[in-house]
Amino acid sequence: MAIDERIEMMKGYDTRTIENHPSILAFAQGDVNGDGVLDNVYLTGQKPNGTDSPFTTNITLIVQDGRTQAFYSVPLESNMGYDPSLFLGDFTGDHVDDIMISINSGGSGGYSYYYIYSFFNNRSLEIFNYETFNDYYLYNVMYQNDYKVEITNQTLKISFIIDISNRGEDYLSEIYNPDGVLKAPVQGWVSGLNTAYPVDFNGDGVYELFAFQRIAGRYNADGLGLVQTPLQWNGKKFVAMNNMQYVAVLGMGAEGT
Numbered sequence: 001m002a003i004d005e006r007i008e009m010m011k012g013y014d015t016r017t018i019e020n021h022p023s024i025l026a027f028a029q030g031d032v033n034g035d036g037v038l039d040n041v042y043l044t045g046q047k048p049n050g051t052d053s054p055f056t057t058n059i060t061l062i063v064q065d066g067r068t069q070a071f072y073s074v075p076l077e078s079n080m081g082y083d084p085s086l087f088l089g090d091f092t093g094d095h096v097d098d099i100m101i102s103i104n105s106g107g108s109g110g111y112s113y114y115y116i117y118s119f120f121n122n123r124s125l126e127i128f129n130y131e132t133f134n135d136y137y138l139y140n141v142m143y144q145n146d147y148k149v150e151i152t153n154q155t156l157k158i159s160f161i162i163d164i165s166n167r168g169e170d171y172l173s174e175i176y177n178p179d180g181v182l183k184a185p186v187q188g189w190v191s192g193l194n195t196a197y198p199v200d201f202n203g204d205g206v207y208e209l210f211a212f213q214r215i216a217g218r219y220n221a222d223g224l225g226l227v228q229t230p231l232q233w234n235g236k237k238f239v240a241m242n243n244m245q246y247v248a249v250l251g252m253g254a255e256g257t
Contacts, residue, residue, distance in 0.1 A: 022046050030088035030097035032063060032119040039119075040064040041099055043084045059103060063119055074124045077131075078113040082106045089198050089207040091127065092233045096120055097163050098127065100198060109220060114196045116209075128238050133211065134192040137229070141215060143189035146180045147172060149188065149224060151215055151245060153245060160247040162224055175218075188217045190227055201230060201241070208232045208241065215247070225249035232242075 022044035029038045041063055045056035061074035081103040088097040096118075103113040109219070116128035122185040138154040147165035152158070164172070175186055191214040198207040209231040215224040228246040 022058065022060065025059065025084045026086045028086040029089045032088065032097045032099055033065060033122045034096040034120045035067055037066040041088060042085055043086055045084065051164055055106065056082070056084065059084050060117060061099065061117065065122060072124070074117065074123060076101065076115060078103065081113060085200055088133065090205065091116055091207050092118060093206045094120065094192040110194050110214065111192055112195060114193060127233070128209065130193045139190035141190060143175060143182060143186035145182055147176065151190065151227070153246060156243055156245060157238060158245055162247065162249055164224070186218060188215065188224065190215055209238060228236060
């Protein structure tokens with residue numbers, strides 16, 4: 001079915017005028033309510049009037065029951081941004097597709113908004129929220145003597161040491177004395193969730209979530225690496241698999257402790 005035909009089909013679920021009617025931004029099919037019949041899953045939103053901007057507002061999750069053809073609307077807390085997309089897959093192990101939503105914030109920090117919903121029995125249940133993830137994992141990033149940076153996940157009690165000795169003389173001379181001792185304390189930070197990918201790490205048909213966060217040094221563009229967190233559903237929430245995280249650093253070394 002063409003995209004314009006889907007728009008015509010969906011006009012019945014909402015009483016707004018055609019001029020203000022949302023556009024379909026993303027579409028996927030899967031059995032999300034568990035009745036064995038494929039359902040239609042949409043992301044809809046509104047573009048600024050009279051512009052060609054890719055920015056979209058009022059992004060909303062819409063599910064059409066494949067058996068009854070009834071529509072269900074789920075508003076999103078962070079409901080504006082760029083390039084919204086859908087992924088359907090089983091994250092909880094109940095053999096029913098869950099709904100993963102991603103929206104690019106468009107901000108300079110490269111953040112995206114991520115939600116995962118279960119829609120079993122046509123009841124929406126949010127099982128992942130990027131803000132909950134950001135609030136839960138707390139970090140401390142401190143430059144150390146001898147051209148090292150320590151990243152500590154205070155929540156998981158995990159630390160990593162990054163060697164930045166190959167960052168170049170101009171960079172290092174602003175921070176360190178010639179003997180490798182810090183001129184002054186320097187603190188960086190770990191960003192909120194930048195990217196999350198559905199990955200079936202165990203090969204069992206159940207998806208985990210692979211989350212990436214930027215490690216920044218003295219300023220936002222001073223990227224030191226990425227914190228990588230594989231997350232799995234434990235029956236109540238997403239948790240770090242085996243209580244572990246990883247750090248990837250391009251062109252430098254990283255050591256976990």
